[in-house]
Amino acid sequence: MDLQRFIQEYTDDVHHAENPEAAGRYIADPCIRHEHGHRVVLTLAENKARIAGFLAQCKNPRFRYVAEAAQGDLYSSAYECEFTNAQGERETFGSIEIFKIEDGKITETWNAAAGHGAWG
Numbered sequence: 001m002d003l004q005r006f007i008q009e010y011t012d013d014v015h016h017a018e019n020p021e022a023a024g025r026y027i028a029d030p031c032i033r034h035e036h037g038h039r040v041v042l043t044l045a046e047n048k049a050r051i052a053g054f055l056a057q058c059k060n061p062r063f064r065y066v067a068e069a070a071q072g073d074l075y076s077s078a079y080e081c082e083f084t085n086a087q088g089e090r091e092t093f094g095s096i097e098i099f100k101i102e103d104g105k106i107t108e109t110w111n112a113a114a115g116h117g118a119w120g
Helices: 003-016 020-025 044-057
Strands: 027-035 038-042 059-071 074-084 090-102 105-111
Touching: 003 020, 003 044, 003 059, 003 074, 003 090, 020 027, 020 044, 027 044, 038 044, 044 059
Parallel strands: 027 105
Antiparallel strands: 027 038, 059 074, 074 090, 090 105
């Protein structure tokens, strides 16, 4: 499986199309999220709600992968996301994320806290 292509399709179909329901094609049920200081196990319904919440705050998101790497079943990226905020202004945040993909679904993610602005 081409993990770079898989994640780009996930990004396009779910985030760029602003369609949280499409997440069912890409995210396992359940899926583990590793965040700073804790681990969260989310059902597919909870992941769809998480994505819908993000899309409610960040209109017209556009993710750009600044650096990418794939090894085995892991895909990692440093990314930037430009979006329209509640005041109608464009903003950017950047972060790093690692996905584990098994049997055609994202089964785990590792998320670094996002920072305001593009990568320097």
